[in-house]
Amino acid sequence: MKILLIGEYSRLHNSLKEGLIKNGHNTLLIGSGDGFKNYPIDIDISAKSKEIPFLFFFIKVFYRIFKIDLSKIEVAYKFYRILPKLKDFDVVQLINEDCIKTFYKIEKWFLKKLKKQNKKLFLLSCGTDYVSVKYANDKKPRYSILTPLHENNKLKKKYNHILRYLSKPNYELHKFLYQNINGVLASDMDYHLPLKNHPKYLGLIPNPINIENLDFIPLQITDRINIFHGINTENAYKKGSSHFESALKIIQNKYPEKVNIVTTKDIPYKEYITLYNESHILLDQVYGYDQGYNALEAMAKGKVVFTGAEQEWLEYYNLQEDTVAINALPDEKKIAEKLEWLILNPEKIIEISKNARIFIEKEHNYITVAENYIEKWKN
Known part of the structure; x- marks a missing residue:
């Protein structure tokens, strides 16, 4: 054709x-x-x-x-x-x-x-x-x-x-x-x-998702947990970026020795990809029921992504909560609680990372x- x-x-x-x-x-x-x-x-x-x-x-x-x-x-x-x-x-x-x-x-x-x-x-x-x-x-x-x-x-x-x-x-x-x-x-x-x-x-x-261009990077947690938040200022409100920023302040204050937080604004795609490659957790969007493109590419690389993963999405793909991605609700305290759960249970980060890649290969090839x-x- x-x-x-x-x-x-x-x-x-x-x-x-x-x-x-x-x-x-x-x-x-x-x-x-x-x-x-x-x-x-x-x-x-x-x-x-x-x-x-x-x-x-x-x-x-x-x-x-x-x-x-x-x-x-x-x-x-x-x-x-x-x-x-x-x-x-x-x-x-x-x-x-x-x-x-x-x-x-x-x-x-x-x-x-x-x-x-x-x-x-x-x-x-x-x-x-x-x-x-x-x-x-x-x-x-x-x-x-x-x-x-x-x-x-x-x-x-x-x-x-x-x-x-x-x-x-x-x-x-x-x-x-x-x-x-x-x-x-x-x-x-x-x-x-x-x-x-x-x-x-x-x-x-x-x-x-072109999985051939996105190598799965097995996560290793030896010291701090790296959290990445890339902000597109034009879409910041509709993505719920302020909720992520508030949640990150809570986590930074509570676990300063356990996390390394990187925040960027309005950078080109190639630079964006390069910077988040070192992350374990990526904060994508709050006001969604499903994942956008940035989230899916990050999941393909094995990142644990905070994004839209609502019940409707879980039912559509026959998934359980918090197994492939983390549903980010418009509530900074709940986002911080999920981050804290991962920080205190780093084995879950490794588990979700592997599941995320398998999901992308199955549903988004x-x-x-x-x-x-x-x-x-x-x-």
Whole structure:
């Protein structure tokens, strides 16, 4: 098959592409590299003007005055230039409802063209979109990425990049997409639950992880237990980073001789990976029912990850609590209690580490996951 993947988050489409190629499929990836993370892509449509200081300054000033983002014009121009070549694909998959990242009306025009000149069009729900944000905003889950906002309305500005999915233009784009796609897939439980029973929903396919690129590192605990917390400031509130920071203060004060804590902010993917390689425990996210990509890659390496591992996830994969990952609740005291349990029982760290790798090999193997995508796309 000839497959076009548009957009990239957290290396998901890269791993899927690698799995598809292993299965003998011709695959092209277009996107922006996901900002500072700078993931590999075949055709780059990112706004390079943002990387030039005086142009970036002009773009910001222009936006403040006219409310028009000039960088989106650059993205639109780049995509327009390559659009004639993006034809005769068996499958086109969009990583998000806003995958091209230009103006809504232009995006709809591009999507119409993609639909017309290719065979099938699919949408992936693996990040914030209209369905998941509305589900969270309606307070249907016990907690969600919007919980901090629901508890403190002063955070509204911090959530503008998420709440925009509920805006009228985005809702119109959402409706247009669902009228034109062949189906929508979810990458984990946080997007599966909002989509259940939707007529266009084709089911959950776990995130693909290229285990060949992620060596399992058997943990050794000879002195201190290393705890790593990598913060992405743009997503800090929806990840619940403040709960982790408060929990780490409790642990640092209580066990200063037993732990070594490393915290980073907004560093590139390669540097991020290098820094957490020495850790035993990784703090990922609080407001999730399932694991995101960073958590899964860390689990593949044998890290004990504090992340989403809720009851719904346990039941879906037929797992017991605290055997593969640690469910991080939005409560710093409970997070600290779990950390303390591991610090005082280091043999559990070794046990969970091994289980985590086995789980990734079984449920998230990129080759098997790619086969699942092919099956869904064909049928």
